Amino acid sequence: MTMNLREWRHFFKLRTSSAAHPQMREIAQPLLDEFKRQIPVIFDDIVYGEDKISNKTMGD
Structure with missing residues (x-):
């Protein structure tokens, strides 16, 4: 499997979420x-249990 x-x-x-x-969630959270x-600039805004991811560049 490959993913971007x-x-x-x-x-x-x-x-x-x-x-x-x-x-x-038990699998996804340690992976996150x-x-x-490894790549904090791209994934630091994702928080466990939230249904929305803010867009750092848009200021949401």
């Missing part, structure tokens, strides 16, 4: 932590 950064952001938005299945460690 935009697709990973979408994946994390869906799979770390409060509506996601608990077992999916690693992405934040």
